[in-house]
Amino acid sequence: MASTALRVVYNNLIEHVRKYKILQSVNALADWDELVMMPPKGAESRGLQKTVLASLTHDLQTSPLIEKYLSELVTTQDDQKIVVKNDSEFDEYEISNIILIHKEFIRNTKITKELVERASELSSRGYHQWVEARKKSDWTLFQDTLQEWVNIRKEMSLLIEPNQNIADTLLDEYDPGMTCEQVAQVFEDVKKELIPLIQAIRKKVEENPEKYSDASLLAKIQAGADELFDQKEPFPVEKQTELSKQVAQELGFDFEMGRLDVSVHPFSTSFSTNDVRITTRYNTKEFVNGLAGTVHETGHSLYEAGLNPLYAYQPVQSALGTTIHESQSLFWERHVGLSKGFWRKWLPVAEELFPYLKQKKLSVDDIYRSANTVTLNNFIRIEADELTYPMHVILRFEIEKGLLDGSISVADVPKVWNAKVKEYLGLDVPNDAKGALQDVHWSSGAFAYFPTYLLGAMASAQISASIPDFEKHIEENNYAFLKNWLNENIHKRGTVTLTSNKLLKEATGSELNPKIFVNYLKTKYSALYDL
Amino acid sequence: MASTALRVVYNNLIEHVRKYKILQSVNALADWDELVMMPPKGAESRGLQKTVLASLTHDLQTSPLIEKYLSELVTTQDDQKIVVKNDSEFDEYEISNIILIHKEFIRNTKITKELVERASELSSRGYHQWVEARKKSDWTLFQDTLQEWVNIRKEMSLLIEPNQNIADTLLDEYDPGMTCEQVAQVFEDVKKELIPLIQAIRKKVEENPEKYSDASLLAKIQAGADELFDQKEPFPVEKQTELSKQVAQELGFDFEMGRLDVSVHPFSTSFSTNDVRITTRYNTKEFVNGLAGTVHETGHSLYEAGLNPLYAYQPVQSALGTTIHESQSLFWERHVGLSKGFWRKWLPVAEELFPYLKQKKLSVDDIYRSANTVTLNNFIRIEADELTYPMHVILRFEIEKGLLDGSISVADVPKVWNAKVKEYLGLDVPNDAKGALQDVHWSSGAFAYFPTYLLGAMASAQISASIPDFEKHIEENNYAFLKNWLNENIHKRGTVTLTSNKLLKEATGSELNPKIFVNYLKTKYSALYDL
Known part of the structure; x- marks a missing residue:
């Protein structure tokens, strides 16, 4: 032709x-x-x-x-x-x-219309069953729904790619090109290193709880019974909004082409590179979580706003799956927002906005330690810190894999779950509401979504490690340099590389490498807990 | 079949x-x-x-x-x-x-695609030319656009209804079933009565300006150089918002199925009977206009929310043109919001919100007179009061009619306009920006829209006059009774009657009757100006 x-x-x-x-x-x-x-x-x-x-x-x-x-x-x-x-x-x-x-x-x-309709019906029914099961903390009320999802996802995957491993077809939807075997290998490497690290920290905290326990660290920045001011809301919403807007703008969020609002669950969305919108939520007893939410969503939105406008509304102009999307939010939330440099700049700003905070006379080190507390007694994924979070993801990935290959039955999920929480985090799960029923994802059959949270965290560490003079830019809060680097090396490329590994290789010199992530965590947390 | x-x-x-x-x-x-x-x-x-x-x-x-x-x-x-x-x-x-x-x-x-595209192109070009012409107050910059619109609207009308009067086809789009001849007759009746009434008021004001002039009446509720408080913003936006929300809710606006926001030009819209949204705007020097905007838009939204839910997304479930829509907004804005009963209830509420206002120690009669001031020296339609507003509409209608039947040329519009302003309002138009170039409507060829503003005002007076014990309900601020009456007799009927006259006959016993409107104005303004 x-x-x-x-x-x-x-x-x-x-x-x-x-x-x-x-x-x-x-x-x-x-x-x-x-x-x-x-x-x-x-x-x-x-x-x-x-x-x-x-x-x-x-x-x-x-x-x-x-x-x-x-x-x-x-x-x-x-x-x-x-x-x-x-x-x-x-x-x-x-x-x-x-x-x-x-x-x-x-x-x-x-995918047949009949299958789409079954999935849609199950999503709605499944959600209500999950809510009910979690309320009663009764896994048996949910397990049939989960079995139906396993069946539907298998059927769908076989229609899409008859010759491919089902778990790979599911994973491909969130992280194009990634395979289940690769993920299993990478997670094994992470697990091997982090389990002993978490154990070592637990030992340290038990030896010296006044210095290291979550309670004592978090109390420094939260309002409690001991509050100095007689205020019900020491961190008023309008002041937190002001701080969030200032920070987002400094990171590179342009309010001429975006909005920041409040919603029950923080999220980001975009209608074009010139209309990106983020939300966060505020708790008037403390301000770090709301701000972290803003920084996280700002990371997502900078990705959407940074896509190449030449390819507007074309498939190449879209984010490369949830792994890379999450790498962008976590880059800003963790590698910037949890740094000492960040707090050196923003603690004084926050103190001006919140007289209550000023009275606490925190040092940058106080707030850095507090924001980076390892919450060792936490069962809930979304409340987990950066170090224990990977364990929550890995156990879900392993269970999903078992459900799909038939080595775990739906009825056995809580037993397997609780055993893994014990092994990976050293905790005894008290009930299924705090265990296998805690997340909404499975109620809509969203298998293969969880691993991308951790893959994204790993990618964010790898990206940080390959930015020239990263530590210096963090110390100097040189956000413009960081944003430009991401614009050029990640955002503008959209989906042109087709797979996340190819994009990472192009941007950082290698495919996803668990060593970089593990090294980052070991260095940071060894210093924080004097290991 | x-x-x-x-x-x-x-x-x-x-x-x-x-x-x-x-x-x-x-x-x-x-x-x-x-x-x-x-x-x-x-x-x-x-x-x-x-x-x-x-x-x-x-x-x-x-x-x-x-x-x-x-x-x-x-x-x-x-x-x-x-x-x-x-x-x-x-x-x-x-x-x-x-x-x-x-x-x-x-x-x-x-209508051919070619014609739609020409109209779309002309809307965009016409708007910019109108902006430019108004800025320079130079009619010649706009007259060719207007001629193009006359041509396009004629072509369109002939394609839609080859055997019908062009002006009627245009009018039908905004007020189904109404004819140009009917409107001309009705407006003639209004004009004949209102011109002498306006002249009589002008005479009265000239005789006793301290008591009757706009300036002295409006000064009572506006902040000026003489303000008692040393405040730049005696009517803060958040307090006006609070008042607007309270009033809208009392009138029957349900915030579970609606929103009130701010926009440059107040408007109302709806996506269903359960999601209606209104906007207003606030001026921090006075509060009556912002509140009037809210009441006006609430009237529109009560209509949209009151349509019969049985016929959702069907043509019968829509407002019956702009005449009836405007009758609903003006019912609440004028017949409720400008009444003494209304101010007897809301002045004390406003005084609690605005300490500045409280210091002015206004009586209900003061604010009633001030809100009902006839602004005799005003050239601008959107700033006109209830009594002079009809004149602004009538002169536009007469000019549009002349443009369509060829008796007025585009070049002659300012001359005709200024002569009519002199005859109807007793004013000498200083320039075209304050004359024939003041409104945006003609730049998008929206002929036949203007008359519906006045037809709506007339319908609102007729509806008020036919509600049993209307005066008593107004005095008692019995909004629920009024809303229910409108729900049953106007809103629920949607477009089932096909024409506004048939709806009015059904609800009020007669087709549009100018005598009722004229009688309402004569009674009210004779009392206000001691005629």
Whole structure:
């Protein structure tokens, strides 16, 4: 086929795909409004709006036009790999666009309508069963739902990729190109090193609780019964908002093209690179968590805002899965927001906003230690600190793997869960509400999502380690340098590399390397706990 | 055709139409967000979202399916009137739905794409030319745009209704069923009575300016150089918001299914009867205008929230044009919000919120007179009071009529305008920025919109006059009774009557009757100005 003719086909394909990508951004607006602005009784009509948007989006996504254009642009090799014909006609962004559109089209067309409806029905029913089960702390009320999800996800995976390991197909949705075997290997390396580190810290805390216990460290920055001021709200929402906005702006969040609001669960979304929106939540008894939430979501939003505007509403202009997305939020939350340099700059600002805090006369070291406390007696993933968090993820990954390969039955999950918490964290789970029922994810069958939280944390450490003079920039709070580095090496590349490992190799010189992450944690926590 | 078969066709038609009505509600959400929440740089991507929504909506609105269903449901009589076949099969809401869908389909399919694009281009260009012309107060910079609009609107009208008066086709879009001749007659009756009334008031003010002039009346409630408190903002935004929310809620606005925000121009919108949103704006030097804006928009929103939920996303479940919509906002703004009873209740509340106001020690009579001041030296429609406002509308209507029938040329508009302002209001227009260039409407070719402002005001007076014991309910601030009456007699009926006159006849016993409006104004202003 002649070059110009191929180009015309490509342009028609992109034009068609742009239309449903824009429609998806409309749906994102409907979601944002629902979580941030919508009055409570608007829920039913919002549901109708989203149903119509989903139906029109699906029509565009499964249009025979896409199949027609793709048949002229790609071919299947003997090894079943999809490749672009005449690939010298296209640049790397265009080739990746074609491959990504093909991949999306397979996912959108192979799964039967009946299966989509079963999944949708189960999501709704499963959520209510999970809420009920957690309330009663009774795993048996949830286990049948989980079994149904295992069955549905297996069916779906086999329709999408009949010749591929099911766990890999599921993982690919959140971390393109990553395999279950790779993850298992990497997590093994992490586990081996962190279990003894956590044990060593526990020993240290037991020896000297006044100096090291969570309670004594956290009390320094929280309001409690001993509060100096007779104030019910020593950290008022409007002052925390002011601090959050100042910090977000300094990190590079542009309020000309974004908003910061409050929602029940912090999140970030975007409708284009010029309209990114984040939310956080505030607790008037302390200010560090709300600020950490803002910094975390700012990291997500800088990624969305930093995507290459040349490829707006094309598949290459999207975040490369949840692993890389999480690497961006955690880069700012942990490697910047938990640093001494950060607190050297922002503690005085916070003290001006909160007279209560000023009275506490904290040193930078106090707040650094307090913000980096290892919460050794915590059972809840979302409340875990940076060091114990990996253990929460690893045990979930191992259980999901067992459920999919049949080596763990749904009925046995709590038993396995509790044994792993004992082994990895040294804790006895008191009940399933604080154990296997604590997270919402499985109620919607979101298998393979959990590992990307840890893969993202590892990637963030690896990225930090490969930025020139990283320590110096952190000490100097040179956020602009950091943001520009991420813009150039991560954000602008979007999904062009197709896999997270290829992006990491390009940006940091190697694929995901657990040693860097482990080394970061060992160095930091050995110093904090005088190991 | 058998009854069940017809029923199936009808249901299919409604199902199809519902889809685009829901999509239009998504577009309304995108508009609301744009005006209230969107960061400035989000404008470009919002434009793309709205273009895709418009294109998908248009596809649904012009689908051959609609034509097919309609061909089975309606027939054209010898007199060209469209009627429903076998109309005994359907109830009145269903018959109106079919007629309204047919009418919409004609409008959506008859106008050529080329004409739509010309109009869209001219809207954008026309707006910029109007801004420029108003800035320079130079009519010649705008007159060619206006001529283009006259041509386009004529072409469009002839495509929609080849056998109908052009002005009637335009008017029908805002006030279904109303004719230009009816409006001309009604306005003549109003003009004849109000010109002498305004002249009499002017005479009275000239005789006793201390007692009656705008300046002396308005000074009572505004902050000026003489302010008692050393405050730059005697009416802070957050306190005005509190007052607005209290008042809106008392009038019947349910914050479980609605929001009140701030925007540059106050407006109201709705995505369903359970999600209605209003905006207002505040001036920190006075509080009456911001509150009046809230009351006005609350009136619009009570209409939208009061539509019959049984017919959600069907044509009968929509407001009956701008005349009836404006009758609802003005009912609350003027007949409730400008009453003595209203101020007897709310002045003490406002005094608690604004210490500055309390110091002024206003009587209810003071604030009543001040809020009902006739601003005799005002040239601007949107700043006009209830009594002079009709004159602003009538002169625009007469000019539009002349432009369409060819009796006035675009070049002559300022001359005609200024002569009419002199005749109706006794004022000499100093320049076109304060004259023919003051309103944005003509820059988008929105002919026939202006008259509905006055028709709505007249309808609001007529509705008030026909509510049993209206004066007593106003004195007692019995808002629930008023709202229920409107819910039952106006809101729930939606567009089922097809024309505003039929709705008014049903609700008030007669079609639009200018005598009631004139009588209301004469009684009220004779008392205020001791005539």
